[in-house]
Amino acid sequence: MxxxxxxxxxxxxxxxxxxxxxxxxxxxxxxxxxxxxxxxxxxxxxxxxxxxxxxxxxxxxxxxxxxxxxxxxxxxxxxxxxxxxxxxxxxxxxxxxxxxDGVIRVAVPVRFVNHAASPGLKRGGVLNIVRHDVEIYCPYDRIPSAFEINLEGLEIGRSIHISAVTMPDGVRPVIANRDFTVATIAGAKKDDEAATAAAGAEGAAAPAGDAKAAAPAAKGGAAPAKGAAPAAGAKAAPAAKPAAKK
Missing domain, CATH: 2.40.240.10 (Ribosomal Protein L25; Chain P)
Structure with missing residues (x-):
């Protein structure tokens, strides 16, 4: 009490x-x-x-x-x-x-325990607290000092809903029509997967890049051999002018 x-x-x-x-x-x-x-x-x-x-x-x-x-x-x-x-x-x-009737409406703080036992937090995740307090209806002589939430075993991406909070007899949340979120374990899991996929794509594109580098730099390609016929469509060089008569 x-x-x-x-x-x-x-x-x-x-x-x-x-x-x-x-x-x-x-x-x-x-x-x-x-x-x-x-x-x-x-x-x-x-x-x-x-x-x-x-x-x-x-x-x-x-x-x-x-x-x-x-x-x-x-x-x-x-x-x-x-x-x-x-x-x-x-x-x-x-x-x-x-x-x-002794029933009152009051906000009760939320406390989180066993941070070190959460695999998600160990991997660099962050505890994102959505509600620091939970409003409840309860008898005036049964006001909880706090609601304790155990983080043991929680991975990145997990959400903690009000249904996971154990409430004493006669205590009920003010929001009764939905299982609202109290906290989540947020992290960079998706970012890591995207980085891995990008690294794989870069590795696959490397041979194409090497082949391109091996191509000749000149736009016109290799120079024709001496005495070879000009390529089709190429203009013939002008003939030499005859020498003037004396």
């Missing part, structure tokens, strides 16, 4: 940019709780408490019990977080109420 973190908050009297800036000046982070068909709750959370939870990682897949004013506890999961562009600290958070 996923750990549920308790965190304290105070109700904010009003919404708007001015009220949000005031909350930040007091060291708090403005936040909103919405969903489950109920009115939105406008709250403020201590900045240090929120930062400690944020730096743990997987903040948007962590379930929280928010105590508002010590008289109300709301079970939520973070849906959106805005960060300061300079300090990289949270400056606003949107929380989604968890419904009575």
């Amino acid at each position: 996923s750990e549920i973190i308790e965190i304290k908050a105070t109700a904010r009297p009003r919404a708007g940019k001015g009220a949000a800036r005031q909350a930040r000046r007091e060291g708090n982070v403005p936040a909103v709780i919405y969903g489950d068909g109920q009115p939105a709750e406008i709250i403020a959370i201590n900045g240090n408490d929120l930062w400690k939870q944020f730096i743990k990682g997987q903040f948007t897949s962590t379930v929280f019990d928010i105590n508002v004013g010590n008289d109300k506890t709301i079970r939520v999961i973070p849906r959106d977080i805005q960060l300061d562009p300079v300090k990289d600290h949270p400056i606003h958070v949107d929380f989604l109420r968890i419904a009575k």
Whole structure:
């Protein structure tokens, strides 16, 4: 079961940019709780408490019990977080109420193991990750920390589909109408075959090239032998002029 973190908050009297800036000046982070068909709750959370939870990682897949004013506890999961562009600290958070059925939509990271046991990667292939996260529906207390995919035995050209991922009971992918691709083993297999074929073709063309080189370079061919009759179609040389009489 996923750990549920308790965190304290105070109700904010009003919404708007001015009220949000005031909350930040007091060291708090403005936040909103919405969903489950109920009115939105406008709250403020201590900045240090929120930062400690944020730096743990997987903040948007962590379930929280928010105590508002010590008289109300709301079970939520973070849906959106805005960060300061300079300090990289949270400056606003949107929380989604968890419904009575407890089923939520969340993105779970994908991890790949046994890279060294993949023949395709050993031959110079590349792991092409199509989806770094997979969105799923699951009970809030069964959120997987990650989906692990074993690369052992995978060759170049192999694809890993969502059907190869083992999911716990009650967990199902959001995309349910197709077996989508999570990753592939890409490589230069086709390029190597094309290079081999080109080398073979070049070797076969070599004798023709040698014969051509052996042919005489002159366009007219070999010179005729001395005294031989001129070739057909060739013009006769002009006769010598007779010597002048004295």
